[in-house]
Amino acid sequence: MIREEEGTPRRMTRSNLCEPKTPIQATSIKKTSSQFDQTNALPVSSVCMTLDDLHASLPGRRMQVEEILNLLGPLDSPMLPLFLYGGTSTGKTRTIVQIFHHLNRPFVYVSCLSCQTPKILFESVLDQLASHKRNSGNGYSSFKQCDRSSDFLELLRDAVFSWRQKSSNVCGVRKEGNGKMIYLIVDNLEVIRHWGKNSELLSLLFKIHDITRIMDLGLIYISCNAGPEIYYSSASSTEPVPIFFPDYTEEELHQILLRNHENPKLYNSFLKLVLKPFFRVTRRVDELSLAFKPLFQKYCEPLTDLSVIPDVSLTRELYQRLRPHIAFSLDEIFMVTTRFSADATETSEKTIVRKRNARKLVCEELDFHMSISAKYLLVSAFLASRNPATLDASMFDTKGDIGKQKRKRKNSETTMQKENTKAHEMLMKGPGSFSLERLLAIFQCITSVSDICVDEDNEEVVGDDNEVGLMSDVLLQLSTLCDANFITKGGSCPLESTRYRSSIDEDMISKVARTINFPLSKYLYRG
Amino acid sequence: MEVTEASLLLRRRLCDPSYIHSIFKSSPDGNYSKLKFIISNSINEACNNSVLLLGPRGNGKSAVLELVLADLKVEHPGIISVVKLNGLLHGDNNNGLKEIARQLCLEFDLPFSKMASSDENSELLIDILRECGLAHKTVIFTLEEFDLFTQGKQRVLYSLLDALQFLTSQAVVIGLSCRLDADQLLEKRVRSRFSHRKLLFITPLxxxxxxxxxxxxxxxxxxxxxxxxxxxxxxxxxxxxxxxxxxxxxxxxxxxxxxxxxxxxxxxxxxxxxxxxxxxxxxxxxxxxxxYFHPYPKQESLRNSSILEFYILVCMNRLDAKEQISFNFNSIMNEYKAIMDAYKTSDNYTRNVCLRAFEHLLERGLIMLTDNNVRCQSIEFRPVKSLISPQELHQALKAYNPCPVLLLKSFNNECFK
Incomplete structure (x- = not known):
């Protein structure tokens, strides 16, 4: 459940930029980022925001706001490109968008997160410039077809020009205040770095100013976690002016989290308790607000009246009740959902979704249904991954006893130590890979050992006479397990047979082993 | 009002590269004069020419070129036409020739066909060059990001430079590149057709x-x-x-x-x-x-790390100091556990929390995974390395305001004994 929410806060902070909100409230509103792109084509808000409002809506960002205002300058002043960077959830996008609402100047916003190919990015920019909305009337087609970067720059030039003409025609009636500058905000630039072949796009974006020489187009780049030095190789002759957004300090976080609460006093007392330990772990608003939501509910549980103003004794009492939950909730909230690296997430969204589902399945229903032979197969895969292949013979020797082996090792302490470190290293290296043959051999062994319990379940898996049938069945099970991502398939080298790798952790496998009464620890090699 | 105007004027100047570089116009042995001499020479003598402008980014190659072209257009009205190409946009060969044909058609009011093949386009190029030569008109090709044209078969460059071999034509090819070895990238057949004139743009004195x-x-x-x-x-x-x-x-x-x-x-x-x-x-x-100048960008993101993230960095640093060749999250976790067992502290977090902090560090680019291919391997098993030096970490720890004593101690133990 938690993991589902994991991905969303960033999106929501992006989508609700236009409305003043608190991070906490934002989590309850659901919108997609594409909606933001569509509905706010060249937004010029009707309500003017004063400078004080602006500062009030962006706590802790006074320095940055003032600097950006300076750099943007008064109406119609040309500008060098800006480059906003800083950690995740430090208010970069929100700051810039709020500033434009304050200045009441037109802008085009594209995020490389929602525009996942250059074509979509280009067309989104052009659509917004032409105030073109995709709807059923035009068959959801874009204003202009634009695939190549050379076309894009030509079209961009035309679009800016025609936009200016259009606005100057209208401007006769409209009050002045918009000027002839238009701003292009490109968000999440860091995503493009992983687009691979399209890394040229990055240098193209940075060179828009250089190549087109449109003085009336202000460019603003936003990059998360990647400073200007990362983009140095693709920079243009006019380097963008960098503006750094530091992470929020503890007081600033307190201020942000406290905003728009029904009972600020109560929440204040709550924050005083929990913010400190959490702050030592993370400084991100999105993670903190997510973590505090269930905690605050716990905190309020003993209270009947939520509008109560807490005094010292009540606070202490509430704290005593809450304290055991803090460490637990830390563990729960910050559980890393996808165990796979960031770049893998970007490359294969689909598989990740599948993997996530698989993991969720494991954690939520501890007693999910699975055929006995599949369970055995899973256990044998786990053993094959964990145990060194050289020890297989002694481990699964049905006649030999393990005690003998132990005695032998005790003989010399140095060799034992050496083996210790070796095993330790193996654990570090993670699950090893194994061939299909080894998996089948182990499977044979463990099923033959625990024949009795298999018989109890009337599942005749092992038998000399129907070996061929068994083989085909097991292979089918194996492919199912691979699909469920309990076992991952390694790269298939044509010379070698396919290597497999078990991808489930020990807790899980011990649960599985318990359901089939399999003495897992007896077979697990622990150095 | 006056003040705003003055600041607007200053801004406009700073945003306009041609204004910035117009200062170098006056010096007689500057690049401006040299380039102007070369181009006007080939205009006056009706010959073909090619030249490379090399130098680091931001030193005014294209700005100077633009100034020169603007001046020459005033001096020789009506006989100069310019075709602008950019390696980033027109680097691959179909695109390049098509763009040349498009711009030439636009210049001389000819119908441009989008469907024309690259052979047809290169024929068109030769024809137009011949006609221009007969009419004593000069065509100037500017190739920005020249080094990007040299990728692949270099057919754009070849057909362009080959067209320059005819006596009748009258064209100048100007390449701009920030790679100082741009002419070394040329193929033999292209290089032999290229005159090796180079102008170097260096940073000002x-x-x-x-x-x-x-x-x-x-x-x-x-x-x-x-x-x-x-x-x-x-x-x-x-x-x-x-x-x-x-x-x-x-x-x-x-x-x-x-x-x-x-x-x-x-x-x-x-x-x-x-x-x-x-x-x-x-x-x-x-x-x-x-x-606002931050010469050490890494320090910034380091300073923003939380205490737990610092712990992980310190653990990695300790592992480095122990000369462990490669380590992963599990080994870091062991190190962390060792510190936590040795001292009683409130910063003892569970594995999940640490893994999250570890991911934050990855996102910040302070550490990186050293293998790149394994997609199926879980993150905690993949080898990782720290991208910050012990000195940087030491500085950041000192600068971190309420830095836990234990953190400093466990860092110092290993490094500066």
């Missing part, structure tokens, strides 16, 4: 810097700004420029990077922070502008 500053910041006398204001503004500016403190700051900026673009960025920041009430640039503005 110190005297030039001073002139450049005045060129950019002094207000002109002949504008609609009142002369009292202009005189006052300029005299104040001179005072600042001559002051020792400013020179010290300027040296700092130039020491970081002596590109013109870097200087322009510095000035832009100063001009932007100009107080519109008083209307004069002050030393404070320049000081503020320099405070």
């Amino acid at each position: 110190k005297d030039d810097m001073q002139r450049l500053l005045e060129h950019l910041l002094l207000l002109p006398k002949e504008t609609n700004l009142s002369s009292i204001y202009v005189v006052e503004f300029n005299s104040r500016l001179y005072k600042i420029l001559d002051s020792k403190e400013f020179k010290y700051h300027l040296k700092k900026v130039i020491d970081i990077d002596n590109n013109i673009s870097n200087l322009v960025m510095f000035l832009y920041r100063a001009v932007c922070s100009m107080d519109l009430k008083s209307g004069f640039l002050s030393l404070e503005n320049f000081k503020k502008a320099i405070s």
Whole structure:
């Protein structure tokens, strides 16, 4: 459940930029980022925001706001490109968008997160410039077809020009205040770095100013976690002016989290308790607000009246009740959902979704249904991954006893130590890979050992006479397990047979082993 | 009103590369004069020519070229046409020839066919060049990002330079590149058709810097700004420029990077922070502008790490010091557990929390995974390395305000014994 929410806060902070909100409230509103792109084509808000409002809506960002205002300058002043960077959830996008609402100047916003190919990015920019909305009337087609970067720059030039003409025609009636500058905000630039072949796009974006020489187009780049030095190789002759957004300090976080609460006093007392330990772990608003939501509910549980103003004794009492939950909730909230690296997430969204589902399945229903032979197969895969292949013979020797082996090792302490470190290293290296043959051999062994319990379940898996049938069945099970991502398939080298790798952790496998009464620890090699 | 206008003027100057580089027009042995001489020579003598402008980014290659072309267009009206190509946009060969044909068609009012093959386009190029040669018109091809044209088969360059081999044609090919070895990238057949004229654009000398500053910041006398204001503004500016403190700051900026673009960025920041009430640039503005220069960007993101993230970095550092060749999250976790077991502290977090902090570090780019292919391997098993040096970490720990004693202690134990 938690993991589902994991991905969303960033999106929501992006989508609700236009409305003043608190991070906490934002989590309850659901919108997609594409909606933001569509509905706010060249937004010029009707309500003017004063400078004080602006500062009030962006706590802790006074320095940055003032600097950006300076750099943007008064109406119609040309500008060098800006480059906003800083950690995740430090208010970069929100700051810039709020500033434009304050200045009441037109802008085009594209995020490389929602525009996942250059074509979509280009067309989104052009659509917004032409105030073109995709709807059923035009068959959801874009204003202009634009695939190549050379076309894009030509079209961009035309679009800016025609936009200016259009606005100057209208401007006769409209009050002045918009000027002839238009701003292009490109968000999440860091995503493009992983687009691979399209890394040229990055240098193209940075060179828009250089190549087109449109003085009336202000460019603003936003990059998360990647400073200007990362983009140095693709920079243009006019380097963008960098503006750094530091992470929020503890007081600033307190201020942000406290905003728009029904009972600020109560929440204040709550924050005083929990913010400190959490702050030592993370400084991100999105993670903190997510973590505090269930905690605050716990905190309020003993209270009947939520509008109560807490005094010292009540606070202490509430704290005593809450304290055991803090460490637990830390563990729960910050559980890393996808165990796979960031770049893998970007490359294969689909598989990740599948993997996530698989993991969720494991954690939520501890007693999910699975055929006995599949369970055995899973256990044998786990053993094959964990145990060194050289020890297989002694481990699964049905006649030999393990005690003998132990005695032998005790003989010399140095060799034992050496083996210790070796095993330790193996654990570090993670699950090893194994061939299909080894998996089948182990499977044979463990099923033959625990024949009795298999018989109890009337599942005749092992038998000399129907070996061929068994083989085909097991292979089918194996492919199912691979699909469920309990076992991952390694790269298939044509010379070698396919290597497999078990991808489930020990807790899980011990649960599985318990359901089939399999003495897992007896077979697990622990150095 | 006057003040806004003045600041607008300054901004406009700083944003316009051709204005910035127009200062180098006057020097007789500058690149401007050389380039102008080369091009006007080939216009007057009706011959073909090619030249490379090389130099680091932001030193005014394209700005100077643009100035030269603009001047020549005034001097020789009607006989110069320019075709602009950019390696980034037109690097691959179909695109390049098509773009050349498109621009030529536009220039000479010919119908342009989108469907034309590249052979047809190169024929068109040769025909137009011949016609231009007969009419004593010069076609100038400017190839920005010249090095990108050399990728692949170099067919654009070849057909362009090959067309220049005819006596009748009259064209100049100008390549701009920030790679100083751009001519070495050429294929043999292309290189032999290329005249090896090169102009090198280097960063300006110190005297030039001073002139450049005045060129950019002094207000002109002949504008609609009142002369009292202009005189006052300029005299104040001179005072600042001559002051020792400013020179010290300027040296700092130039020491970081002596590109013109870097200087322009510095000035832009100063001009932007100009107080519109008083209307004069002050030393404070320049000081503020320099405070934004961060020569050590890694320190910034390091300083933003949380305490747990610091613990992980320290653990990695300890593992490094123990000369463990490669380690992963599990080994880091063991190290962390060892520290936590040795000392009783409140910072003992569970594995999940640590893994999250570990991911934050990855996102921040302070550490990186060293293998790149394994997709199926879980993150905690993949080998990882720290991208910050012990010195950097030490500095950051010292700068971190309420830094836990234990953290410093466990760091010092291993490193600076």
